[in-house]
Amino acid sequence: MTNEPTPPAQRLSAAPTPLNDRVHERMSRMPNRDTRPELTLRRELHRRGLRFRVNYREIPGTPDIALTRARIAVFVDGCFWHRCPIHCRIPRNNRDWWRTKLDRNVARDRQKDDALTAMGWIPVHYWEHDDVDEVADEIEGLWRELRG
Template sequence: MADMMTPEQRKRTMSRIRAQSKLENRITKALWAKGYRFRKNVRRLKGTPDIAIQKYKVVIFIDSCFWHVCPEHGNWPKSNQAFWNQKLARNMERDREVDTHYHDGGWHIMRLWEHEFKNDFEGAVDRIAECIEAAKRIKNAEKIGDETQFHC
C-alpha cells in the first residue's frame, strides 16, 4: 500500500513520536503500585532504558514489535525497503550493543516484547518484579561477601 502522506508530512508525523507509550505508562503504574521505585527513560544510561533502578543495577527495556523486529510479529515495510532494511537492522545491532554494555558492567538487563504485555499483562509485570527482587537479593548477598551470579 502506498503511503498516503507526502515525505514532509511523514517526517513531521514521525518526529512527534515521544519516548513514552501508553503501554509503558500502564506498566510503570503497575510496578509503582507494587511498591517498586525507579526512574523512567534515563537518558544518561546507554540505550535510554524504559525503567532503571540504578541502586540494584537493573535496566528494563520494553521493545516494540515493529521497531525492534520481533521474530513473531515484526514486519518489514513494503515501500522504501532499502531505508527500512538499514534502519531496522541498525536498531537490532544497537540493541545487541546495549545488551553487551550492561552485561559487561554487571547489570541485570531485561527485554520484553510489547506483545508479552498484550498477551498476559500481569504475568509480564510479575516477571519484571521477579527480576528486581533477584537483583535486590544479589545486592544484599554482595554486602555479606556472597558471590552470586544472576541475569534477568
C-alpha cells in the same frame, strides 16, 4: 559506552522520501518515550511498590525503566522499530532502506546490552504486546532475587 559518533560506513543515507504527506506526518509523530505500554508497566511496577528511574540517561541505552539499586535496565521495545518476530512487517515502500535501518536498531540493542552487562547491569527486554502483569511479575521476581 562512549558517545563517539557513528562511523560513516554505519550511517544510513538520509531518510527516503515519504510515500505521501500523511505517511510523513504519521511517522514524525511517533513517540520515543512515555508510550502506552511503558506507562502501563510503570504504573503496575509502582503499584507493587517498586521504585525506579524513568529514561535513565546515566547508563548506555537510556532504559525506559531503571531499577538502580538492583541494577536492572528495562526496555519496552516497539514491535516495528525493534523487529518483533511476530508483528514486524517491513514497509513495501523503500524496503531496502527500512530493512537496513531496522537491522541497525537491533544491532544497537545488542551493543547496549553488552555495555550494560559489562557495567554490572542486567538488561531485560519486553515487547510492547507482552502482558503487563506477566512482565511485572518477571521484573518483580528478578528484583527480589537481586535484592535478597
